[in-house]
Amino acid sequence: MPKKLLILLGVIILAVSLYFGWLKFHDVFTEIPLINTSNSENEETVTPELKDEAPAGFDKTKYALDKSASPWWVVNKTRPLPAGYVPADLAVPDVRLRLADSEEQMKFSKSATADLIAMFKAAEADDVQLVFGSGYRSEALQRQFYNSYVAQDGKAAADRYSARPGTSEHQTGLAFDATSVSQNCHLEICYANLPEGMWLAANAHEYGFILRYPDGKESITGYQYEPWHLRWVGTELATEMNNSSAKTLEEFFGLPVAPDYL
Ligand SMILES: [Zn+2]
Incomplete structure (x- = not known):
């Protein structure tokens, strides 16, 4: 080389x-x-x-608190419904009913019905048979109920558990009373200890429902503990409230307490 x-x-x-x-x-x-x-x-x-x-925080202004079409409509003793209000979208939901489907109380707002059905199905899957005890109530029906409670227990006592006509959440079509097949503890505090009541307390928020009248909040909501009374507000708010210490709509939104009528 x-x-x-x-x-x-x-x-x-x-x-x-x-x-x-x-x-x-x-x-x-x-x-x-x-x-x-x-x-x-x-x-x-x-x-x-x-x-x-x-995020900047839960957007508490997303829906109106004083509009009838709003899922966050807050109705209490100081926030009555418009006189003679009737929801525009009432229908009988396809769930287990306490009364015949011809009964006015078996109606519910369609806007809340998909979540209602999903909740009843989820409970069923957990071997809990929820019953739709009472949904929508017209002002006239609420008047009948309220007057009979006043006749039975007196006005002061009736005001602790029954709304005066024109102020009931049931009239919004967004609230219902749950019960059980046996109707054991129907509209009684012991419902909280039944499988149905315990299931609802633990799971209702996932389907957009809150227990509207929690234990120990009578000075805020104006009503005694009602472990059977559920109000649909949508899953977003129900979940947020479940994680919050504010368990009533009044506390969560910073509204005046409503222990009594104005
Ligand atoms: Zn109720």
Whole structure:
């Protein structure tokens, strides 16, 4: 092999090894800033995730509290319904009913019916047979009920458990009283200890329902504990309230307490 060729080969080998050596050297150097970059990239990816997980807060203004079509409509002793209000979308839901489907009380607002059916099915899957005891009540029917309670127990006592006509949540079509097949503890506090009552207390929020008159909140809601009275507000709010210490609509939305009529 001529000497020149040997030299050329040597130069090529040197050049190649220098090139790969430089690559390795370059890698080492570029990895250092890469580590820093990846750190800051991590921070950048964490930040938007945090923003997603912790939005500015639950949007309490998403739906109106004083509009009849709103899932968040708050009705209590100081927030009566418009006189003679009748929901526009009443229908008999396809769930286990306490009374004949021709009865006015077996109606419910269609806007809440899909969640109602889903809740009854989920309970059934857990071997709990919920019964739709009483849903919509017209102002006239509520008047009949209220007057009979007043005749039976006196006005002061009746006001603790029955709404005066024009102020009942049942008139919204968004609330119902649950009961059991045996009607054991029907509209009684012991319903809370039945499988039906316990299931509802634990799971109703997942289907958009809240226990509207919780234990110990009479000074806020104006009603004694009613473990059977459920109000549909949608899953978003029901879930938020389940995670919150504010268990009544009045507390959650910072509304004036409504222990009595104005
Ligand atoms: Zn009720």
